[in-house]
Every structure is written in structure tokens, then in C-alpha cells.
Amino acid sequence: MxxxxxxxxxxxxxxxxxxxxxxxxxxxxxxxxxxxxxxxxxxxxxxxxxxxxxxxxxxxxxxxxxxxxxxxxxxxxxxSKKATEGDSKxxxxxxxxxxxxxxxxxxxxxLDSTEPGLQIPALKILLDLVKLESADLSRQEYNFANALYLKTVESLLYSTNMSEPLMQEFSQKFVGFYDDLRFYFLKNAAFVINVALGQHPTKNQKAIGKVSQEKLAVLLDNSFGILESLNSMPTDAKELDEFWAGSPDTGASKKSNSGEMSQFSDSEDEDMEEAGAASNKSTGKGPLLSLHSHRRAFSDCWIAVLKLPFTQTMYKKTLLIIHKRIIPHLPRPVVLMDFLTDSYNSGGAISLLALKGLFVLITEHNLDYPDFFQKLYLLFDHNLMHAKYRARFFSQVDIFLSSPLLPATLVAAFIKRMARLSLSSPPASIVITVPFIYNLLKRHPTCMQLIHGSANQTNDCYDHSERDPMKCNAFNSSLWELQTLQNHFAPNVATLAKIFNEQFTKPSYNLEDFLDHTYSSMFRNELTKKRRGEAAVALEAPTGW
Structure with missing residues (x-):
């Protein structure tokens, strides 16, 4: 028209x-x-x-x-502080x-505009002004213009229109590259979040109070989005060599002019002005060149983020990266103990994902968690066999049960529980549990009696409902479930289960070869499998037509 x-x-x-x-x-x-x-x-x-x-x-x-x-x-x-009232200049x-x-x-x-074409220029101008202000403040001693940068960070974190281009621009080209911008972002984000939660000791704290749940959700999404893309945390002090506002002065300290930094502050926002001034007074050359200070800022920021009301999706995203992207950069990783133990105790997919981070704290940072294996034992249920993250879970459990010092009674309980669950599991899960059981028996020969037990046993003494693996009486049971699986309708499962009828001379399986199987992949394998000769038929094809 x-x-x-x-x-x-x-x-x-x-x-x-x-x-x-x-x-x-x-x-x-x-x-x-x-x-x-x-x-x-x-x-x-x-x-x-x-x-x-x-x-x-x-x-x-x-x-x-x-x-x-x-x-x-x-x-x-x-x-000038000496300016008189009638001074025209x-x-x-x-x-x-x-x-x-x-x-x-x-x-x-x-920064809250719906136009990325305005958001990104506004961000660049703000950061350029931060650089110019910092240069002006650093005429006598190094100072970072954090008053303006704090307002920039706050506006970004509260932006309800955080576009992907804006997120990428800030996190990759600025915070992910410049050490000073990253350091002050971490400090400022922690400050903004704590103020939003009413947990920052400021003069106006009572007046501020807590912000709405909607704003907290925006704060969580934006802060996590930036932190998630932050993959440039330094691991050595020598890596601290890129600075947006100029390199901190390593020479002798001179008289600071930070007392005049309020020239760029907004007097009606007293809390932010105090935070910006405090940062300039206390964060000179030392913190920016100290690896410990960067790690401390990283830790404080993540702890603040973890206080926000998490959704199930955010829990999963955090737990997926916590052992590789968060724990290695914390000065005291045990500060995550409460978060990980609460996640581990929550059940479902959250527990599965919390497993790796919790195990890192136990094995590398001496976290005492006496009920770890009991909780792990209870995670083996019917839901696990259908869970999206079961491949990740089994690969981690393989590490947890690898120690030859584990009691045979405990290992037997895990073997028996997996065998029992396999009776009602989909084929894609069974092809994981069968090699897993085989590897555990190879690793712990004492448990071989589960296969070579007494033939006169008529009742299974294993108590599947017992929550304590040390009391379920699995060690005195037998793996009759594996015999049952040898008649499974899926040929892959039946063939795999027959390995237990042979001598245990075969090397341990590589579990990675079995973790990615699904109904679809198994069906495709059957369709593409090469047949030896013609398939057997019940009736001969009619001839003479």
C-alpha cells in the first residue's frame, strides 16, 4: 500500500x-x-x-x-578553596x-536507552571523561576518578535495556582488558548491590532501604552477565600492566589532591559521593598493582552477587562456572562454603551442579563435609537417569570414587544402587551405569563378591530405602540386576551387560565414550550398523507373481 x-x-x-x-x-x-x-x-x-x-x-x-x-x-x-564569594572566575x-x-x-x-546506537557512545564518552578526570586528579599523586565511574557502573547495573552490544562493549573492550576498570568495577558493583540490599553502612541507609524485587532482578541479570563474561582475571602480579587511566605512580608519594575530587561529584547523592571519595583516598598505586587486592575485590563482588535473590536458571549458570571461573581467583575460597552446601542440599539439578565446586573445596581447600558421600548416594535416583546434566554428574562421581582408600562397604552401596536404578532407566543411562560399575569393580576388587556370591541366596538383603550407604547392606547382596540386563530389549545394553559373564581381564572403560548417548544416537547407530548377511525373516517372500 x-x-x-x-x-x-x-x-x-x-x-x-x-x-x-x-x-x-x-x-x-x-x-x-x-x-x-x-x-x-x-x-x-x-x-x-x-x-x-x-x-x-x-x-x-x-x-x-x-x-x-x-x-x-x-x-x-x-x-580553589581560597576563592572568595565575589570571585568571578x-x-x-x-x-x-x-x-x-x-x-x-x-x-x-x-545507558538505559532502547537505542544501542546511543548506549555505546554514551558509555565511551563517560569512560573517556573518567580518563580525563583521573589525569586531572593525578597531577600530584595517582588517583582514579571513581566518583564518575561509580555512577556509570550503577547506571549499567540498573539498566532495564541492557543490550547485547552494550554488554559486550563494556565487558570485553573495557572491563575485560583494563586492570583499573576491572578493579573499580568489582568494588563499585559490590557497593551498589550492598546498598540495594540495605547492607551498606552509609548515613542514608535507613532512607535508602531495600529496592524492589524487580530492580534486584535487573541488578542480578546485569551484574552476573558482566561477571560471567569476565575471563581476564590476573593470576600473577606481572599481568597487571594495562591501565585505562594511566599507570599508577610507583615513585615516592606526594601530597594528594584527592580532597578536591568532589569537584566532579553530585552533591545530592551523598552516598555515592562518599564511596567515590573513599576510593580515591584509599586506592592509590598500591591496590592496583597488588594481585591480592584484585582477588579481594573479585571475592567481595561475587559474595555481594550471591546475596541477591537467585532464580533456578541463575543458580545453574553460576554453578556451571564456579569451579573454573570463580574459585581459582578467590583469596579464601571457603567463603563459598554456605552457598555450595545449601545448593548441594537443595536437591535436583542444583545438587548435581553444586557437586564439582563442593568437591574442589573439600579436596583442595580442606573443607570438612562429613556427610558428602551420604548426600552423593542419595542423588542417585530415578530423576538422575533422566537429568540433562547426568553426563557431567557421572564424570565427576567417577573422580570422587576413584580413591582406593574408600571403604568397600561404601563402594558396594554405590554399585548396588546404580544397578538397581538401571532396571527402570532408559537405555542411554544404562550404557553409562554398566561401564561405570565395571570400572568400580576393577578398581575395588573386594567388591567382586557382589558377582561371585553364594548361589543359594534367595532374597536380596539390600535395603534400597536406607539413606545411609554404610547401613544399606549392599556388600552382602548380589548384582542380579546385571543378569537381568543381559535380556534387555536394546541390543547395545544386552551386549554390554554380558561383559560380567567373562573374566575381568578387559581394561577399564573410558566413560567419555558413553556419556553422550541418547535415544536418538542409539537409534541412528542401529540404522547405520553394517549387517553380516541377510536379516532373518519369519516368512519367505512369495514368488511366481
Whole structure:
């Protein structure tokens, strides 16, 4: 259908007006650059940042950045503490600072825009301003302009329109590359989350209180999304060599000018101002060049994130990466003990995924968990045989039961429980449990009596309902279930189960060869299997037609 002439005319007019405004913005910018007498142009430029046309906003924020950049670099926003009330130069600086705050506030608002084409430029400008402010603050001693960076991080974490391009831009090109941006992001994210939970000891804590559940959910999604993509945590102090705001001064300390950093702070946000000032006063060259400080910031940030109300999906995502991406970078990994034990005790898929992280704490960090094997034993149920993560689970259990020092009674309980469950499991699960049982018998020869027991046994003494593996009486039972599996309808299962009729001279199975089997893969294998000769038929094909 053709577009009405009136609509086309309106659209063309909007485009024309947009171009005219962009030209007007450039003209105002040029006038300011030519003479300081044209500083009043800042007011309309700030208004254009609120325009409906994204192209106008884009032009306005870049123009203002080019206007304010030299002012920040040359210290024109700085007000001397000795300035008198009638000092015109100080009055101009104060006015410029107020406009600068409005500009940075608008940039932070644009991080919640629905237009990635505005989000990313706003982020880049904010970070460029952080660099310029840091350079101005570091004229005497290294300082990081964390007051502005804290507001940037807070705006990102609360953004309800966190687009994938914005997430990738911030996490990979900035936080994932520059050590100072990563360090202060971790500290600021922890601060923002703790304030949201009402757990930060600030003057206005009672007034702040806890934010809504909806905002906490946004906070969790955004903070986890950035942390999940953070794969550049240093493992050695020598790796701390990339800094966005310049390398920390390693020379002798001079008098700090951090007392004037409030020139860039927003006085109506007292808590954020205090946090930014505290960071600049206490985080000079030392923390940024200290591996322990980076690990501590990483730990504090993750602990704060784990306090947020987790969903089942977020639990699973965290547990999938906790043993490789989180625990190795914590100065005290045992701080995750409560989170992992609660996850392990929750049951279902969460317990399966918590297993690896908990085992790392037990074996590498001396965590005492006396009921570990009892909980592990109870995880073997009918739901496990249908679980999405069963392959991951079995590969981990294989490690847990690998020690030859485990009691034979305990190992026998696991063998018997797997054998019993295999009677009602899908073929794809049985082809995992049968090789697993074979490997356990090879590894623990004392349990061979489960196969070569007395032939006069008429009743199975194993108590499947007993929750304690040491009391289920599995060691005095027999693996009659494996004999039953030799008549299974699936030929792969029946053939595999017959291995127990032979001498135990075959090497242990590589479980990796069996973990990825499904109904579909087994069916495809049967279809593509090469047959020896013709298939047997019940009736001969008719002839003579």
C-alpha cells in the first residue's frame, strides 16, 4: 500500500529538521571553541540531549564532550578553596561544574536507552571523561576518578535495556582488558548491590532501604552477565600492566589532591559521593598493582552477587562456572562454603551442579563435609537417569570414587544402587551405569563378591530405602540386576551387560565414550550398523507373481 503524501511530507520534514538541528549544534560548538563569551550555548546543547531524534542526541553529546574535554584537562572546573564569594572566575567554574554534572547525568540516563546506537557512545564518552578526570586528579599523586565511574557502573547495573552490544562493549573492550576498570568495577558493583540490599553502612541507609524485587532482578541479570563474561582475571602480579587511566605512580608519594575530587561529584547523592571519595583516598598505586587486592575485590563482588535473590536458571549458570571461573581467583575460597552446601542440599539439578565446586573445596581447600558421600548416594535416583546434566554428574562421581582408600562397604552401596536404578532407566543411562560399575569393580576388587556370591541366596538383603550407604547392606547382596540386563530389549545394553559373564581381564572403560548417548544416537547407530548377511525373516517372500 502506498504511503500517504501527508505522512511522507511529515517524515521528510522531520529528517530536514533533524539535519538543521545537527548543523545548529555544530555551529554552537564552534562558537564556544572560538570564544568563552559563548558559554551560554551550553544550555541549549544540554536541551538537545533530551531531544526525541536519536541523531540529534548523538550529535549533542559528542559536541558537549568536545567542549568539556579541554575544560577538564586544563582544570577549568576546579575551584580553589581560597576563592572568595565575589570571585568571578570561581563563579564561572561553579557554573561550568553544574552544567558538567547535568551532562554526565544525561549520559548515565542514556545507558538505559532502547537505542544501542546511543548506549555505546554514551558509555565511551563517560569512560573517556573518567580518563580525563583521573589525569586531572593525578597531577600530584595517582588517583582514579571513581566518583564518575561509580555512577556509570550503577547506571549499567540498573539498566532495564541492557543490550547485547552494550554488554559486550563494556565487558570485553573495557572491563575485560583494563586492570583499573576491572578493579573499580568489582568494588563499585559490590557497593551498589550492598546498598540495594540495605547492607551498606552509609548515613542514608535507613532512607535508602531495600529496592524492589524487580530492580534486584535487573541488578542480578546485569551484574552476573558482566561477571560471567569476565575471563581476564590476573593470576600473577606481572599481568597487571594495562591501565585505562594511566599507570599508577610507583615513585615516592606526594601530597594528594584527592580532597578536591568532589569537584566532579553530585552533591545530592551523598552516598555515592562518599564511596567515590573513599576510593580515591584509599586506592592509590598500591591496590592496583597488588594481585591480592584484585582477588579481594573479585571475592567481595561475587559474595555481594550471591546475596541477591537467585532464580533456578541463575543458580545453574553460576554453578556451571564456579569451579573454573570463580574459585581459582578467590583469596579464601571457603567463603563459598554456605552457598555450595545449601545448593548441594537443595536437591535436583542444583545438587548435581553444586557437586564439582563442593568437591574442589573439600579436596583442595580442606573443607570438612562429613556427610558428602551420604548426600552423593542419595542423588542417585530415578530423576538422575533422566537429568540433562547426568553426563557431567557421572564424570565427576567417577573422580570422587576413584580413591582406593574408600571403604568397600561404601563402594558396594554405590554399585548396588546404580544397578538397581538401571532396571527402570532408559537405555542411554544404562550404557553409562554398566561401564561405570565395571570400572568400580576393577578398581575395588573386594567388591567382586557382589558377582561371585553364594548361589543359594534367595532374597536380596539390600535395603534400597536406607539413606545411609554404610547401613544399606549392599556388600552382602548380589548384582542380579546385571543378569537381568543381559535380556534387555536394546541390543547395545544386552551386549554390554554380558561383559560380567567373562573374566575381568578387559581394561577399564573410558566413560567419555558413553556419556553422550541418547535415544536418538542409539537409534541412528542401529540404522547405520553394517549387517553380516541377510536379516532373518519369519516368512519367505512369495514368488511366481
Amino acid at each position: 502506498a504511503v500517504p503524501k501527508q505522512a511522507r511530507a511529515s517524515s521528510n520534514s522531520a529528517v530536514k529538521n533533524g539535519k538543521e538541528i545537527v548543523e545548529q549544534i555544530r555551529s554552537m560548538e564552534s562558537q564556544i571553541a572560538e570564544s568563552k563569551t559563548n558559554l551560554n550555548n551550553l544550555a541549549p546543547l544540554l536541551q538537545f540531549c533530551q531531544h526525541d531524534n536519536p541523531k540529534v542526541i548523538h550529535a549533542a553529546i559528542h559536541a558537549l564532550f568536545r567542549v568539556f574535554s579541554p575544560m577538564v584537562s586544563e582544570g577549568e572546573l576546579r575551584v 570561581a563563579a564561572v567554574a561553579m557554573w561550568l561544574r553544574e552544567n558538567y554534572k547535568k551532562f554526565t547525568k544525561r549520559l548515565c540516563e542514556l
